[in-house]
Amino acid sequence: MNLMRTVISASLLVGMMTAPVAADVIIDDFSSVGDPNPWPVIVNAVGSVNVFEGGLSNVIGAARHSIVRATFLEEPGLDFVQAAIVPNFGMILDYSSTSGARGDWDLRYDADGQGLNADFSALTDIVLDFGRFDFANGQPLPVLVTLSDGQNQASLMRSLNSSGAQSLGFAFMDFAGIGFLDLGRVQSVSVFLDPGLAVDFRLSRVYGVPSPGSLALLTLGSMVLAGRRRRSISVD
Numbered sequence: 001m002n003l004m005r006t007v008i009s010a011s012l013l014v015g016m017m018t019a020p021v022a023a024d025v026i027i028d029d030f031s032s033v034g035d036p037n038p039w040p041v042i043v044n045a046v047g048s049v050n051v052f053e054g055g056l057s058n059v060i061g062a063a064r065h066s067i068v069r070a071t072f073l074e075e076p077g078l079d080f081v082q083a084a085i086v087p088n089f090g091m092i093l094d095y096s097s098t099s100g101a102r103g104d105w106d107l108r109y110d111a112d113g114q115g116l117n118a119d120f121s122a123l124t125d126i127v128l129d130f131g132r133f134d135f136a137n138g139q140p141l142p143v144l145v146t147l148s149d150g151q152n153q154a155s156l157m158r159s160l161n162s163s164g165a166q167s168l169g170f171a172f173m174d175f176a177g178i179g180f181l182d183l184g185r186v187q188s189v190s191v192f193l194d195p196g197l198a199v200d201f202r203l204s205r206v207y208g209v210p211s212p213g214s215l216a217l218l219t220l221g222s223m224v225l226a227g228r229r230r231r232s233i234s235v236d
Helices: 002-017 212-235
Strands: 025-028 041-043 047-054 063-073 081-086 092-097 101-109 123-133 141-148 153-160 166-171 188-193 201-210
Touching: 025 101, 041 047, 041 063, 063 081, 081 101, 092 101, 123 141, 153 166, 188 201
Parallel strands: none
Antiparallel strands: 025 201, 041 081, 047 063, 063 101, 081 092, 092 201, 101 188, 123 166, 123 201, 141 153, 141 188
């Protein structure tokens, strides 16, 4: 009997060690664009351009709404802000501005206004993977992530403060207003990127990170079921 318990414990330990890691929840990996392709967008006067894309794959809610703005142009008509989503070139969101231009990019995901009705209750963070950031003139890149359940909002701003490829994480526990938000019924996700003058960056993926606790519960459930099966076999 002790030998059997040892074998069971060993097999459960192996099961825990080899249990699959819970998958990230893709919000947008920029592998899909609208048809016809609306990109690139060039804004060479102070103002904004709205781009709506529907029927997208690997995008939460299958729709992406972009607002690309030029907020300052030192020489209007010469300076400009350029934005593009390039699925066939490493699947990236690419932003650049000339030396006298400043703008921003607002991304919104809400299933074309119908609401995502997405369950984020098993997630702990939203993460943005940047493939490039030039940190021009020592200017950080502020990023604001906002979640809404249709009635309440929670938001968190963080910044890139160094050049190169990097990830920027937004932990739910740090969001202002998160206690009033129903994470089980998230209706919209927005990402607002607000670079300074003459800044270039590339964003390759936006995704949610699952809670380690959700994986632990799954593993524990498997352990209990396995133990019950083995006990019934030993009785027979």
